[in-house]
Amino acid sequence: MKRLWFIVVFLLGTLPAVAHGDELDVTEIIYEHTGDAYSWPLFSWGDREVSLPLPLIVRSADGVWQCFLSSELPCRGFAIAGEGEEYAGKVVELTPDGPVRPLDLSITRNVLSLLMSSALLVLLVLLCARWYRRHDVLKEAPSGIAALLEPLIVWVEDEIVKDAIGPDYKRYSPYLLTAFFFILLNNLLGILPFFPGGANLTGNIAVTLVLALCTFLATNLFGNRHYWKETLWPDVPVFLKAPLPLMPLIEIVGLFTKPFSLMIRLFANIFAGHAMLIGLLCVIFVTAKMGAVINGSMMAVSVLLGVFMDCLEVLVAFIQAYVFTMLSAVFIGASRQTNH
Amino acid sequence: MSLLLPETGLLFWMVLVFAIVFFILAKWGFPVITGMIDRRSEHIEQALRDAKEAQERLAALEQEHRDMLEQTRREQARMVKEASDARSQLLSDARADAEKEAATLIAKAREAIAAEKEAALADARREIALLGVSVAEKILRDKLSDADVQKALLDRLSDEALRNTDNS
Known part of the structure; x- marks a missing residue:
């Protein structure tokens, strides 16, 4: 809801400019909001836009x-x-x-957002860890920040990491937990319409690229012999791998497409969510010239759909963090398998 | 639009920041938390196992107790039965002894009575004989005033007597 008001207020600020310009460039507005910037717009005051210089x-x-x-x-x-x-x-x-x-x-808007969200993440997790250090876990139920994070951590570790990777999951669980919470926190902060949220960090290809690269490295640096054998000399009829190494070629391409799909999936989902929400709100301003009745009814539709989209975005924030972590765990698990 | 082209600046910061975040969290964050959670779940598992064991032990104890009670009851029943057996045995023995005693007593009494009767009869017979003799004497004394009659009678009597003793 707050996001809606922020955008409404922001766009009302830009309205005079739009009004004596000719057409409202929705694409431009969407790119402006989902992209990066060298300043952080805070609010508009009449014609004046107040932004945080970076x-x-x-x-x-x-x-x-x-x-x-x-x-x-x-x-x-x-x-x-x-x-x-x-x-x-x-x-x-x-x-x-x-x-x-x-x-x-x-230090652009995205970089500042990255720094702040990372600091927040580190703070949250270290506070949680401090709770565990200071309390006897056998005698006390977690409280405060530990009570907030523990169910999530237990869920990620038990349902995702342990299931997908198997016995030596402990080695990978810090990375997967970090990735999960990093994505989740940034997704949620992205939904927040005002400072310090609102940056489209997980909907930026550079961020998802680094995350996918980490999964790629975790998968391939510690892959066991069985994994490389399956990749380079898979269990298929010989004519598929010699003299023309068809299957190995496909497998090697697969090594890169898997993290690539991770990168694109996260980016596209979050980006599309932001773009759609802004697009929906732009409906109000696109219909502004069409008279009060159409504009009023479209405003209602747009706000209702916007609220719906915002709720959906919260869901997507969780789902995408879950999907990224689970697929990473599955890829890593495949590289640690000893037999079929 | 460079939507799909990562920017150098953000890429650089992301690599740096994510590496630092990962390092910090992997060293001081998540392992501490997951370690503690593991410890707790192990503790809970252990406690559950202990509880189960204790319950089993309790059940065994109860069973033992019940067995002991049962055994005691059986023992008690056996002892009561033995006592009653012994009593009845004793009673029947006593009764048998008493009966035997009584029988011997009765037999002895009968014998004594028979002997008495015999003796009485013998006495009576002797009295009667003596009486008879004295009556006969009196009669004879009257009748046998003379010697001849006396003599003839004596002979007859002695003959008769002799015959009697032979017959008897």
């Missing part, structure tokens, strides 16, 4: 690292490329040869 860390063409706030832009030969230009919306260095994209390690 630090930029860029390396210019001459190899010098520069650090400044996004509110200072354009400065020191840097500027944000405008609409329709190359690298639109990104920081570019203005050189005589035209705009050049510098090495950009800025």
Whole structure:
């Protein structure tokens, strides 16, 4: 609900601009909200948009690292490329040869969100661990943060990790638990419409790429002999693997498609959720010119559907964290299997 | 739009931050929690096993107790039966002894009575004989005033007597 109001308020802020512009560019709004930015819009006040400026860390063409706030832009030969230009919306260095994209390690909205959510995650889990250190687990039922996290941890470990990996699950459970809680927390924070939430972190391909890469490494670095034998010399009729190594080829491609599917699934689900929600709310502003009756009824439809989508998003936040963790566990489990 | 192209900056930060988060959580976070949870579930399992064992032991004890009670009852019944047997045995023995005693007593009494009777009869017979003799004497004394008659009678009498003794 709060997300709705945030967006409504935000879009009302942009409305005057839209009103004497010609058409409302819904695509642009969606990309703006789901993408990254160099500042964090907090709220609008009349025509004025109040946003949190974020630090930029860029390396210019001459190899010098520069650090400044996004509110200072354009400065020191840097500027944000405008609409329709190359690298639109990104920081570019203005050189005589035209705009050049510098090495950009800025603390963008997504990076700040990542830092905050990670700090929160570490804090939560360490507080939970501290509870266990300070209390006699045999005499006391968990309370506070431990009572909140314990059921989830037990569920992930018992239902996902232990089932999929088997006897040596203990080695992998820290990674899978970290991945689960990281994805879950960021999904939920993404649904939160106001600062410090609202960034579309798990709907960003860079984030899901790193997560999928971790699963890929966990699967293939510790794969046992049986796993590699199954991959390179699978149990199929000989003509399928020699002289043309058809099956091994397919298996090797499969090594990469599995984490690739993890990456795309998480990204697409979260991105689509955000995009749909914003799209639904844009209906209000798209129909603004069509008269009060249509606009009013569409507003009701849009808000109702928006509420429904928000509830769905909470569900999706859990499901996607669960699916990513479970599939990772299954892939790792396959690499640790000793026989069929 | 570079939707599917990861940005270098975010990629860099994500690798760095996720590595740090993973390191911290894998070292001081999750293993502590899962270890404690495992410890607790082991403890609960152990407690359940203990409880089951205790219950079994209790059941065995109860069974033993019941067996002992049963045995005691049987023993008691046996003892009561033995006592009653002994009593009846004793009684019957006593009765038999008494009967035997009585029988001997009666027999002795009968014998004594018979002997008495015999003796009485013998006495009576002797009295009667003496009486007879004295009566006869008196009669004879009257009748046998003379010697001849006396003599003839004596002879006859003695003959008769002799005959009598022979016959008897």
